[in-house]
Amino acid sequence: MSDTPSSSSLVGRIGGLLMLALAIAYGIGGSQIEYAFASDPLGPRVVPVLLAIILAALCLLYLKSPGSTEAFPKGQLLVKIAAVPLLLFTSALLLEPAGFAVSIFLLTLGVGWIFGAPLRLAVVGAVGQAALWWFVFSYLLDVYLPAGRLFG
Amino acid sequence: MNLDYLWNGFTVALTMQNLLIGLVGCFIGTLVGALPAIGPINGIALLLPIAYTMGLPAESTMILLAAVYCGAEYGGRISSILLNVPGDAGAVMTALDGNPMARQGRAGEALMLSGLSSFVGGVFGAVGLALFAPLLAGLAIGFGPAEYFVLMVFAFATLGSMVGSQPVKTLIGCTLGLMLATVGLDATSGAYRFTFNEPELGDGIEFVVLVIGLFSVSEALLILEHQASGVTVIRELGRMTARLDDIRKSIGATLRGSVIGFIVGVLPGTGASVSSAVSYTTEKRISDTEGTFGKGDVRGLTAPEAANNATACGAFVPMLTLGVPGSGTTAVMLGALMLYNIQPGPMLITERPEVVGGLVASLFIGNVLLLLLNLPLVNIFARVLTVPNWLLVPGILVLSIVGVYSTHASVFSILLMLGIGVIGWMLRKAGFDMAPIILGFVLGHVMEVNLRNALAISGGDISILFQSKISIILWILAGAMAVMPLLVGWRKAKRMKTATS
Numbered sequence: 041m042s043d044t045p046s047s048s049s050l051v052g053r054i055g056g057l058l059m060l061a062l063a064i065a066y067g068i069g070g071s072q073i074e075y076a077f078a079s080d081p082l083g084p085r086v087v088p089v090l091l092a093i094i095l096a097a098l099c100l101l102y103l104k105s106p107g108s109t110e111a112f113p114k115g116q117l118l119v120k121i122a123a124v125p126l127l128l129f130t131s132a133l134l135l136e137p138a139g140f141a142v143s144i145f146l147l148t149l150g151v152g153w154i155f156g157a158p159l160r161l162a163v164v165g166a167v168g169q170a171a172l173w174w175f176v177f178s179y180l181l182d183v184y185l186p187a188g189r190l191f192g
Numbered sequence: 193m194n195l196d197y198l199w200n201g202f203t204v205a206l207t208m209q210n211l212l213i214g215l216v217g218c219f220i221g222t223l224v225g226a227l228p229a230i231g232p233i234n235g236i237a238l239l240l241p242i243a244y245t246m247g248l249p250a251e252s253t254m255i256l257l258a259a260v261y262c263g264a265e266y267g268g269r270i271s272s273i274l275l276n277v278p279g280d281a282g283a284v285m286t287a288l289d290g291n292p293m294a295r296q297g298r299a300g301e302a303l304m305l306s307g308l309s310s311f312v313g314g315v316f317g318a319v320g321l322a323l324f325a326p327l328l329a330g331l332a333i334g335f336g337p338a339e340y341f342v343l344m345v346f347a348f349a350t351l352g353s354m355v356g357s358q359p360v361k362t363l364i365g366c367t368l369g370l371m372l373a374t375v376g377l378d379a380t381s382g383a384y385r386f387t388f389n390e391p392e393l394g395d396g397i398e399f400v401v402l403v404i405g406l407f408s409v410s411e412a413l414l415i416l417e418h419q420a421s422g423v424t425v426i427r428e429l430g431r432m433t434a435r436l437d438d439i440r441k442s443i444g445a446t447l448r449g450s451v452i453g454f455i456v457g458v459l460p461g462t463g464a465s466v467s468s469a470v471s472y473t474t475e476k477r478i479s480d481t482e483g484t485f486g487k488g489d490v491r492g493l494t495a496p497e498a499a500n501n502a503t504a505c506g507a508f509v510p511m512l513t514l515g516v517p518g519s520g521t522t523a524v525m526l527g528a529l530m531l532y533n534i535q536p537g538p539m540l541i542t543e544r545p546e547v548v549g550g551l552v553a554s555l556f557i558g559n560v561l562l563l564l565l566n567l568p569l570v571n572i573f574a575r576v577l578t579v580p581n582w583l584l585v586p587g588i589l590v591l592s593i594v595g596v597y598s599t600h601a602s603v604f605s606i607l608l609m610l611g612i613g614v615i616g617w618m619l620r621k622a623g624f625d626m627a628p629i630i631l632g633f634v635l636g637h638v639m640e641v642n643l644r645n646a647l648a649i650s651g652g653d654i655s656i657l658f659q660s661k662i663s664i665i666l667w668i669l670a671g672a673m674a675v676m677p678l679l680v681g682w683r684k685a686k687r688m689k690t691a692t693s
Contacts (some may be wrong), residue, residue: 047197051622052483052623055618055619055622059364059368066371068487069386070385070386073305073378073383073384073385074383075381075382075383076381076382076383077376077381077382078380078381079380079381079648080380080645080647080648081644081647081648082643082644082647083381084378084380084381084383086384087374087613087640087643087644088371088374088385091367091370091371091434092371093562094367094369095255095364095368097331097370098363098364098367099364102360102361102364105360105457106622107358107360107361107623108623108624109621109622109623110621110623112621113279113417117417119414120416121413121416121417124412124413124416124589125409125610125613127613128409128589128593128606128613129607129609131593132593132603132606132610134602135593135597135603135606136603144590144593147586147589147593148586148587148588148589148590151412151582151585151586152408152582152583152585152586152590153582153643154414154416154581155419155580155585155586156419156581156582157580157583159581161582162489162582165582165583165586166586167581169586169587169590171340173587173590173591177242177594177598180245181242182246182596183242183245183246183594183598184245184598184601185594185598186601
């Protein structure tokens with residue numbers, strides 16, 4: 041799965057630059073925290089600013105030698121990988137309006153299919169998982185899960 | 193030495209409810225450990241919010257999580273031996289001799305021997321924990337805010353020098369964790385930090401959201417990416433008993449592995465991956481006179497197995513007595529204690545003896561249960577390896593959603609978990625370990641509070657951090673830990689130069 045050394049270190053360096061940008065943004069944000077009083081000499085700003093400096097220094101060290109980085113997926117695999125968070129996102133948004141069972145059915149169906157299950161098996165697996173988890177959590181473990189507003 | 197807490201602990205751990213919880217935890221833990229790439233942290237991360245919302249008392253939750261932790265250390269060996277794919281980081285070294293044994297038709301023997309050595313390592317670790325926890329707690333009673341702050345620095349220095357091959361990445365992970373811990377309301381000044389006017393971030397990032405995002409969601413993406421690389425399950429287990437000769441041959445390795453595992457476990461910030469590697473290389477140096485290590489030598493199998501189980505128990509020592517986790521998994525368990533508003537530290541044994549005692553006692557009971565489960569049921573656990581990913585991964589994602597949603601009934605938490613999961617996946621692709629982030633997050637708040645308290649006491653004089661003997665010793669140890677990788681690198685380079693010339 042390892043990439044060639046040159047592109048691998050390039051990916052690492054891009055990541056390092058992103059983290060350096062994060063350190064700078066976090067440091068600026070930290071230095072602008074508003075507060076009315078502080079009962080200690082440091083206050084709420086100093087630690088974030090210190091952490092930003094430490095992260096920035098570590099990022100510079102990291103940029104010098106990013107070490108081994110796995111190749112990021114391309115093509116069809118990238119589409120598949122992007123689809124999983126998208127399905128999770130959709131399920132999360134559907135959870136309260138459509139209910140746990142529907143939302144989980146769609147998630148397990150989609151993810152099962154992405155993971156290579158034939159559609160028929162994916163449907164059977166999704167129905168089974170939605171029913172199983174609903175039964176286990178709602179009835180056996182008494183964990184609150186939304187039934188959904190769409191179905192009353 | 194006062195071991196009353198332990199006897200009280202047995203009365204807690206031996207109640208019918210806690211015994212059942214321990215048994216369930218051992219079973220789930222072994223399953224979780226047996227599944228490749230789903231380690232103890234994932235299992236604990238998924239179970240913690242469910243146990244919490246079920247209203248289990250703190251001691252029962254800790255017993256459950258400890259059982260899952262130890263069970264996963266037992267289970268990790270199954271996929272290492274049968275698939276040559278470690279169930280978790282601690283089982284990496286087990287594969288080196290375990291899988292060759294399986295390929296020689298001795299899978300059953302390898303599973304039995306590793307089960308026995310896991311038991312010895314686990315019990316040794318539990319005895320060590322029972323004896324050393326009160327000692328260390330007694331020592332730590334003299335710790336003030338300054339000493340605590342320096343102790344945290346020491347924990348990070350240890351982590352930076354011992355975990356992973358790239359200390360800079362480990363330290364970046366720690367810093368990211370510390371940064372995440374600053375999100376939310378600052379109790380001292382009443383200021384909101386990095387909440388972006390989002391009310392749900394007012395209390396900071398939920399621990400379970402971070403853990404499940406970093407471990408479970410990112411894991412699902414990694415499994416999808418790696419599933420193309422096929423692995424073969426060895427289905428023929430062969431004879432399911434260990435030869436007396438092999439047991440005799442592996443006694444020394446098992447005991448040495450147990451001692452090394454416990455000591456490494458006690459060191460803050462290190463984990464089973466370090467201890468099993470150290471015990472394997474030590475054993476190789478001592479015993480591999482005929483060059484049989486890596487080709488199915490029982491000593492190469494039993495030493496790391498004993499070590500990773502002893503480490504699991506040893507890692508509880510600093511967590512329970514100092515509030516500094518000994519491993520990534522105990523960092524998650526520390527977070528679990530905090531969910532129950534329990535602050536680990538030297539006073540925990542006296543203030544909450546039922547939690548500490550119950551946990552220690554459950555480790556003894558758990559190891560016996562695990563041995564009883566693992567020897568006869570190993571065939572069933574081995575079958576778990578055949579569960580297809582298209583069924584397994586959606587299940588993990590459902591548990592992640594339930595785990596996060598059940599704590600606060602908040603969709604925002606699921607979305608946050610998702611975002612953290614995607615970032616976690618990217619970081620893991622770039623070679624970052626997730627445990628330092630968790631450690632930084634868990635210790636971040638305590639570290640900042642202690643630093644600010646120490647400076648408040650001294651009126652802003654930073655020399656308070658270097659005044660007491662304990663602080664000075666901890667600074668020296670932290671310095672030594674920070675310099676160690678440089679020395680090792682220099683020695684290695686010198687050796688290579690000599691070899692080339």
